[in-house]
Amino acid sequence: MSALLKRMQRRPTRRAAFTLIELLVVIAIIAILAATTLPMIPAVNDQARISACESRLQQIGVALRLYAEDYHDMPPNLEALYAGRYVDQHALLQCDKTGEAYYYQAAPLTAERGRIIAACVEPGRASGLRPHRHGTVAVQLHADGTATLSP
Numbered sequence: 555m556s557a558l559l560k561r562m563q564r565r566p567t568r569r570a571a572f573t574l575i576e577l578l579v580v581i582a583i584i585a586i587l588a589a590t591t592l593p594m595i596p597a598v599n600d601q602a603r604i605s606a607c608e609s610r611l612q613q614i615g616v617a618l619r620l621y622a623e624d625y626h627d628m629p630p631n632l633e634a635l636y637a638g639r640y641v642d643q644h645a646l647l648q649c650d651k652t653g654e655a656y657y658y659q660a661a662p663l664t665a666e667r668g669r670i671i672a673a674c675v676e677p678g679r680a681s682g683l684r685p686h687r688h689g690t691v692a693v694q695l696h697a698d699g700t701a702t703l704s705p
Contacts, residue, residue: 603651604686604693604703607674610646611695614656614672617641619699628660632672649674651685667698681705 614632617640621629629635632647632655641647648655657673670677672695674685684692695701 600687604691606650607686607693608701608703610650611656611672611674611693611701612699613641613646615695615699615701618671622663626663628663628671630660632656632658649685661697665697667696669697670694671697673704677704 614635617635618628621635621638621640624638629638635641636644636647652674654675657676659671661669661671665671674692674694675683677692677694679692681690684690686692690705691703693701694704
C-alpha cells in the first residue's frame with residue numbers, strides 16, 4: 555500500500571486551464587461573429603421603422619374611414635383626425651424617422667382603390683429623398699386602406 559502512495563505522490567498534478575491558443579481561438583470566433591452581425595443592425599432598425607410607419611398609416615386609414623362614415627366626406631387634413639379624437643396620439647400623424655407630418659391628399663369617397671391618400675413623403679418626391687432603406691422606399695396608404703411600400 556505504501557508503494558502505491560509513493561507513486562501517486564511522485565506524479566505531478568495538472569490543473570485544468572485554458573491554454574493561450576485556446577483563448578485566442580475563442581476570441582477570434584467572437585470577433586468573426588461580431589463582424590458578421592454588426593452590419594445587419596442598421597438594416598434591422600430601418601425595417602423596424604418601416605413596420606412602424608406602415609402600422610401608423612394603417613391606423614390613420616381606419617381613422618379616415620371612421621371620419622368618412624361620420625361626416626360623409628374625407629377630412630381636410632390629418633390634424634382633423636386628432637382634433638375629432640379619431641386618433642388619440644398626435645405622434646401617429648408623423649413619420650417616426652423624419653419627424654415630419656405624413657403627406658395627405660383628401661380623396662373623394664368614390665376614388666379608385668389604388669389612389670394614394672397618405673404616405674411618409676409626397677409620392678412625387680425623388681427617390682433619394684425618401685426616409686427608409688437608405689432613401690429608396692416610402693410607405694403609402696391607398697384609398698382601399700392598404701399600406702404598401704413603393705420604390
